[in-house]
Amino acid sequence: MTKGFKPGTFFQRDFDWHPPPLTPGYKTSIARSPQRARIAFDNTMTEATGPVFGHGMLGDLDNDLTLNYARPGQSAQGPRIILHGHVLDQEARPVPNALLECWQANAGGRYRHKKDGYLAPLDPDFGGCGRTITDERGYYAIRTIQPGPYPWPNAVNDWRPAHIHFSLFGQGFAQRLITQVYFEGDPHIALCPIVNTIPDKAAIDTLVAKLDMNHTAPMDxxxxxxxxxxxxxRQTMFENKMEGM
Structure with a gap:
């Protein structure tokens, strides 16, 4: 039991900040949107106190997608990037031992998934998934390649921006978050029907990773x-169902 725990420890989500369930421009939301009114409950003890993760569960290359699927002496193809930052709670406090799991398309915009029919080639040295755990400061870092955009059958000429999917577990099931991370300067962000379900420009900005030249690996x-x-x-945008997998 967590000392000082009280039901409702985690603030309720502000649904005015998140996309409405029904957004016809994003066609699959028509079938996904609920048909009945939402019912809210306080957090239970289980939702607020578990699960617990430790760094001992990680493999040596779990947080390096450039190498964790590559053949000996090889590396994933594409622009190499380091995605890093902090996981914080609703009061801007660091969340240590938070589990981050990620999955993404390769540099050509194709997933290693049997149902992905995009014609871009697969990269034999890129699996497209990884994980890491935040340190005591709530800090994480992942090495990967920048994914490519890809077409999808929402409308005749809709493309998804380059993005990485993330699943996060904080200090309880109530802090679970599934989201997508886009990249600063991508023109497809403003054109994407999924992004355009978000009613607030400031909320969209919380999904966009910013170029950070102070933390590059020079010549790498x-x-x-x-x-x-x-x-x-201030929560990062919530996504009810994973897109692309």
Missing amino acids: ARAYRMDFVLRGR
């Missing part, structure tokens, strides 16, 4: 900064 990889916020008014 550019860096992007992305901070995640779990629960509360």
Whole structure:
């Protein structure tokens, strides 16, 4: 039991900040949107106190997608990047031992998934998934390649921006977050029907990783900064169902 725990410890989500369930421009939301009114409950003890993760569960290359699927002596193809930042709670406090899991398309915009029919080639040295755990300061870092955009059958000529999917577990199930990270300067962000379900420009900005030249690996990889916020008014945008997998 967590000392001082009270039901409702994690603030309720502000649904005015998140996309409405029904957004016809994003066609699959028509089938996904609920048909009945939402019912809210206080957090239970289980939701607020578990699960717990430790760095001992990680493999040596779990946080390096450039190498964790590569053949000996090889590396994933594409622009190499370091995505890093902090995981914070709704009061801007660091969340240590938070589990971050990520999955993405390769540099050509194709997933290593049997249902991905895009014609871009697969990269034999890129699996497209990884994980890491935040340190005591709530800090994380992942090495990967910048994914490519890809077409999708929402409308005749819709493309997804380059993005990385993330699943985060904080200090309880109530701090679970599934989201997507985009990249600063991508023109497809403003054109994407999924992004355009978000009613607030400031909320969209919370999904965009910013170029961070102070944390690059010279002659190796550019860096992007992305901070995640779990629960509360400043929370990173929530996604009800994973797109692309």
